[in-house]
Amino acid sequence: MSETIEAITTYLAPRRLDEALQAMADGEATVLCGGTDLAPQTESGARQYKARLLNINRVEGLGGIAADGGEIRIGATTTVAEIRRSAALAKIAPVLVEAAEHFASEQIRNAASLGGNLCNASPAGDMSPPLLVLGAAVELACWRDGAAHTRRVPLEQFFVGPGKTVKLAQELLTAVVFARPAPGFVARFRKSGPRPALEISTVSVALGARVADGRLGDVRVAMGSVAPTPLRARHVEAALEGRPLDAATVAAAVAAAAEDAKPIDDVRASAWYRSHLVKVFVEEVLDDVRGN
Amino acid sequence: MEKTANATPTAKQTLIGTRVKKPDAPDKATGKTRYINDMVLPQMLIGKVLFAGRPHAKIVRIDTSAAEQLPGVHAVLTGKDATGLKFGFVRDNVALKDKVRCEHDEIAAVAAESEDIARQAVALIEVEYEDLPGVFTPEDGAREDAPLIHDNFPGNKSLAFDFQHGDVAAAEAASDFVVDNVFRPHHVTHCCMGTSCAIADFDHNGKLTIWTQTQYPYNYKMDLAPALGLHPGDIRVIQPPIGGAFGSKLDVYPYEPIAALLARKTGRPVKVIYSREEEFKASPTRQPAIIHMRTGCTRDGTLTFRSADVLLDNGAYTSWGPTIPVIMMRTVSGHYRVPAVDFKAQAIYTNNPYAGSFRGYGNVQCTYATAQQMDMLADMVDMDPLAFHLKNSQKSGEITPQKSFLRECALVECLETAAQASDYSRKRKEYAAQQDAPGRYKKGIGLASSIHNAGGAKIHKSDGIGTILKMDDYARVTVITGASEIGQGIDAVITLIVSEELGVPLEHVTLVNNDSDIAPWDVGVHASRTTFIAGNGTRRAARKAKAQILAAAEKVLGEPAETLELRGGSVVRDQCGTPIIKLDRLLRQMHFQAEPELVMVTDYYEPKSEPEGAQHMSDHSAAYSHAVHIAEITVDTLTGEIKVDKVTVAQDVGRIINRMGLEGQVEGGLAIGLGYALSENMLLDHGLLKNASFRDYKLITAPEMPPLDLHFIESDCAEGPYGAKGISELPTIVIAPAIANALYNATGVRIFNPPMSPETVARAIHERRMQTAPGKATTPSEALAV
């Protein structure tokens, strides 16, 4: 229907990873997974299809959740609906399941993939904050010199700007991995928008930490929609690390949030409201962990 | 005498008040319905419009040569092809413009073999603009040095309305309490699921057939004609199934004459259909307004006066929107017993998108103000708002200052029913006491009510409807009626009434109501009028048919017509219900006898209402009705999110005809009202729409629809069909102020500039706290405790 779709001359839907990587080795393929970002973006003219459209949904081994070992691995084509339904993740990393709960609508969750959510690199992407607090990394694969090569990039180094990542055009995101959280690890996620359902986050906050003797350790705090990329809130983390989880610490963390969150005014919310919400959510997730 | 196969008595049963499904529901639910958007005609071309994309500018140069040369392009039209073809309420609009007055102004149009070619051609049109300073609020537009938008409308003044009754100054002097606020209701749009679409085709005699979504096909011909230089008689309007209108199709909009101009130029049918983004930008809006309202009362809670000074944001052209003060002033003067009234409204041209009519028609904006001021005054005199409302309620037989005769008035019953069902008074006290207690989540309950015309509105010389009813040899009934079906359910109502009167199954009734060359005249779907007006028309026509049939039965059967009835597809003895002859058989006997007769009757029904008139003092509707909404909400005082937990509705419906249709209209109307109250907002930046998508324009979605507790009060309207009143607009009108009053009950803040979005509410609560205890809290929740 649109002129951009007519730019596609080749459509590929390989079953093997090698084939997929070879098909994009020249950096001249558009990768299609659920299409829930790609379709609206091309339709509106915000981006153009390349001549080769590469559907990765049928590639064997790119989907599924492996949660048995010390490292948890979620394949790139795993849908948000699968994450939401995963009994294993509900036990190991409930924060991811919770983020999936608040993600879009049933129809979108059935199509939307984890890999697509990260590669789209929206500052409002809902999978990023929980994965950041889980200390996740992404695996990027490409075809070079007649073989597949894979590198790992920590998620916090993956995003460079709205819609921009360190992933090269010839690289495919194959999986997201993170170490099985240690006993005592807790995590929380909060998101908000003007409407409870089918909503792009106005602001989101995730907290992950080890709790022992009323103190927080290995604290990770991540925020969405407060900067050009999802980010680690280093000031809030510093205010929490090793501290007793009392009212003074919470107040310090809330104050520190203003240092980390540098939101802007846009159609969805004013900078004032975003800053306000960040404080509310930082306090809320901490109170929740404190158990009140 | 005829013997019948089945002589079991047929019991007297009424369909009135039962649940009847819409005849088109199965087709719509299964995707079989062919909407206008799906229609393709042989040889059809696709028309596309070049929009200005800027709010105010001169067109210096326009070059269409590249577009014209593109293979597959059949015509490219610009402003010069529409010169002098002015249309619109005050003849200020034209299909293709020679000056830009708003973002969606149509600068050129292309007809091409395909959508893609048309789109490419539009992109090839070169336009050089010289931007002009614009005005984006009515206050700015009214300033003396404001840029002029239309040369022939000095001061950017569009329509103005005035109404005075009683001595407001004296009444104010006698008031113990006066509330004085400025309300700023915002821009929203209809968001029909089916985007705007028209298909136009001329025959070689110069007659235009236009397939379009209009909800007023007959006056539409009159309004469309000048945009094309045609005689209205040379226009045939066909209305295929559409995906919603809600008032947005109560005028001619430029895409319709554009389709026709392209069709005339190319000699082929041309279809113009909007994308969702175009729909957001080019659709009419609900009229934003600045309402300065004052209301007074005495110490014992008796209303003394109300004054409203209203500035309306007309937008760039005058559609029906600027006429909404006609309804606003009825609310200002007639919403409760107000002895002295002063109402002034002025619509001002701006470079914003222009307003049209929208379900609730001015009353949504006005009730947002009146119903909150009722709540504020009750607070000032320290009365339960329920008692305050009851004290000032009109009763049956009263006449409002504007001469609306409230023949059957059930306001008191609505108030008492809703208050009792929701335990309003107790909860309100309890929640108010909790307002400043610690705690993040606050509950609130709010009551609001309004009045609306419920028997049409005689804004034209006639508010009537024509009906033709015919029966065939198989006792199948065809009703040819002016009543348009735009999704509101008149098809079910008419079917039900025919079935009730003629005793035929619902499925044996067919409607023909979508072709202006066939169906007789009607004003259109607006003013909550169709069930009332078309219901009366249908009943009268059916009763004429019945009289004819029973007279024939008397001849055939030798039993007096008065003792006979039509029931269960037969002529029966009224007393015992025993069938005597099958209806189809009787009809055939009538048809094939020596002096043959066919059942085909006509009716023209004109309601007993008075034309609006220049002084706005008339009984302009054949009925009026009230509704009370009580909203129960939970407010997250930190994020500002409002969750609507429950809405109790008590509405005077006169008499229920189709209960399922009634419930559907109330639920749907509430959904529109909830969106208006909480989340919908057209974000305009210097006249440019920033959220032209469903991602950023927030309609209410299914999970946010609260549980509804519906109470229908049957006041039995003497003039209505079976006692029914019109019902469709009040559900949209009353909910927003009910939520606003609940928000006040929960938190002590009032929002004068809807929507009550989380951000707006959070900021208001935050500011209130900063005033009561500035700068003490270190965390958001600590701020709650101070």
Ligand SMILES: Cc1cc2nc3c(=O)[nH]c(=O)nc-3n(C[C@H](O)[C@H](O)[C@H](O)COP(=O)(O)OP(=O)(O)OC[C@H]3O[C@@H](n4cnc5c(N)ncnc54)[C@H](O)[C@@H]3O)c2cc1C
């Ligand atoms: C109505 C609606 C609601 C939404 N709500 C939300 C929400 O609540 N929260 C939220 O975070 N998002 C939301 N989204 C955005 C979107 O659904 C998500 O970002 C989704 O996860 C994208 O996944 P996808 O599989 O559809 O990606 P696609 O659209 O297929 O791809 C997105 C981008 O990533 C690239 N890509 C995809 N997979 C790979 C891969 N494995 N390797 C390399 N590149 C790849 C594509 O080329 C494309 O550039 C919403 C979208 C819609 C339409």
